[in-house]
Amino acid sequence: MSYDVELIRGDFPILDRRVGEYPLAYLDSANTSQKPQVVIDALVDHYERHNANVARAMHVLGAEASAAYEGGREKVAAFIGAARAEEVVFTKNASEALNLAAHSLGAGLKPGDEVVISVMEHHSNIVPWQLLCARTGATLRWFDITEDGRLDLAKASAENLINGNTRIVSLTWASNVLGTINPISQIAAQAHAVGAVMVVDGSQAVPQLTTSVAELGADLVAFTGHKMVGPTGIGALWGRYDLLAEMPPFLGGGEMIEIVKMTGSTYAPPPYRFEAGTPPIAEAVALGVAADYLHELGMADVAAHERDITGYALESLGQIEGVRILGTTSIGPEGRGGAVSFTLRTADGLDIHPHDVMTFLDSRGVAVRGGHHCARPLHERLGITASTRASFYLYTLRSEIDQLVDALDYTRDFFGRVA
Numbered sequence: 001m002s003y004d005v006e007l008i009r010g011d012f013p014i015l016d017r018r019v020g021e022y023p024l025a026y027l028d029s030a031n032t033s034q035k036p037q038v039v040i041d042a043l044v045d046h047y048e049r050h051n052a053n054v055a056r057a058m059h060v061l062g063a064e065a066s067a068a069y070e071g072g073r074e075k076v077a078a079f080i081g082a083a084r085a086e087e088v089v090f091t092k093n094a095s096e097a098l099n100l101a102a103h104s105l106g107a108g109l110k111p112g113d114e115v116v117i118s119v120m121e122h123h124s125n126i127v128p129w130q131l132l133c134a135r136t137g138a139t140l141r142w143f144d145i146t147e148d149g150r151l152d153l154a155k156a157s158a159e160n161l162i163n164g165n166t167r168i169v170s171l172t173w174a175s176n177v178l179g180t181i182n183p184i185s186q187i188a189a190q191a192h193a194v195g196a197v198m199v200v201d202g203s204q205a206v207p208q209l210t211t212s213v214a215e216l217g218a219d220l221v222a223f224t225g226h227k228m229v230g231p232t233g234i235g236a237l238w239g240r241y242d243l244l245a246e247m248p249p250f251l252g253g254g255e256m257i258e259i260v261k262m263t264g265s266t267y268a269p270p271p272y273r274f275e276a277g278t279p280p281i282a283e284a285v286a287l288g289v290a291a292d293y294l295h296e297l298g299m300a301d302v303a304a305h306e307r308d309i310t311g312y313a314l315e316s317l318g319q320i321e322g323v324r325i326l327g328t329t330s331i332g333p334e335g336r337g338g339a340v341s342f343t344l345r346t347a348d349g350l351d352i353h354p355h356d357v358m359t360f361l362d363s364r365g366v367a368v369r370g371g372h373h374c375a376r377p378l379h380e381r382l383g384i385t386a387s388t389r390a391s392f393y394l395y396t397l398r399s400e401i402d403q404l405v406d407a408l409d410y411t412r413d414f415f416g417r418v419a
């Protein structure tokens with residue numbers, strides 16, 4: 001069956017909403033995606049029929065909840081092509097997964113060791129590494145970007161960025177601002193050649209691209225449920241099992257232990273070692289349903305739709321005078337994620353603040369994000385303080401891009417008149 005966006009939209013009750021007199025054009029999916037009815041139903045069904053704690057409840061409901069929780073793990077593992085379900089650690093979100101990675105991987109770092117990230121990272125893939133470096137005395141280094149918003153591989157090579165001192169490389173697979181898709185397997189090979197561990201922030205890519213953790217070549221991959229039609233409150237860290245097994249725990253508490261004595265404790269094997277306390281049970285069940293939903297749609301088709309709609313958006317926005325798109329303005333052979341960030345200027349050269357743009361678009365039913373999108377260093381590198389971001393997903397229509405363009409024309413005219 002061909003990919004039918006109208007039909008798919010029927011699965012997402014919220015997309016019928018109106019905002020005042022306008023139909024809702026939800027162009028903020030890089031922030032959080034909307035949820036299909038099956039995911040909403042899975043949450044309700046779990047609480048209505050199977051709710052109990054996992055692992056520790058020795059009754060029918062406890063067994064059902066445990067099986068459903070582990071079932072969620074199996075579905076998520078299958079969705080990303082993991083070799084086994086135990087390679088998937090459930091966390092609260094991608095931020096917690098990256099903190100876990102930084103905390104546990106970095107336990108043995110010392111002065112002279114280096115951690116490499118990039119200037120295009122989300123704060124969630126910057127701050128945990130800064131904290132780690134402050135704690136251990138290791139040095140944080142980063143990839144710069146080229147004019148068209150790609151990792152500057154030539155500069156990195158000239159600077160010998162990845163070298164014998166590199167212990168960890170942690171990069172985003174797809175930028176939440178520029179849409180750039182980074183050559184992860186190539187960089188993972190460089191990291192491995194010097195004995196470093198490759199961590200990937202898959203928050204924007206896992207929802208949009210077919211994920212095969214084996215092909216990606218990384219050692220750890222963080223992602224977040226709410227951006228992939230799943231619920232909030234759950235994310236995951238996938239890791240090579242042998243690496244997870246070597247990593248010390250992150251948070252301490254119930255369920256992550258083997259034996260606890262007053263003189264010390266031993267820890268459960270992965271993934272439980274990293275899941276202290278009562279986990280997000282209903283959320284894991286619903287995330288499994290979300291993964292199945294995406295799988296049934298077909299991630300190749302989801303990615304093709306994303307490319308099509310992003311190409312249309314780049315072309316349409318490119319025709320508005322005063323719009324400056326950040327990063328690459330074409331899909332390109334590497335592909336491009338469905339996030340397009342831009343600045344807007346009046347005919348007289350007045351920069352319209354993204355918060356004003358966002359408010360004006362909102363008044364016309366168009367939901368976008370304005371600000372630094374948790375990527376302040378990237379904005380500083382681009383010489384701006386903020387931008388407006390429109391982001392698309394498997395349910396985005398061309399007519400919603402047209403609604404965005406009309407609303408931007410209206411905004412630009414308004415500010416042109418008051419200037």
Ligand SMILES: Cc1ncc(COP(=O)(O)O)c(C=O)c1O
Nearest residue numbers: 093094095122124176203204224
């Ligand atoms: C690239 C990237 N990394 C990490 C995150 C953090 O995700 P969460 O807020 O779910 O932890 C986001 C969310 O915007 C993101 O876009």
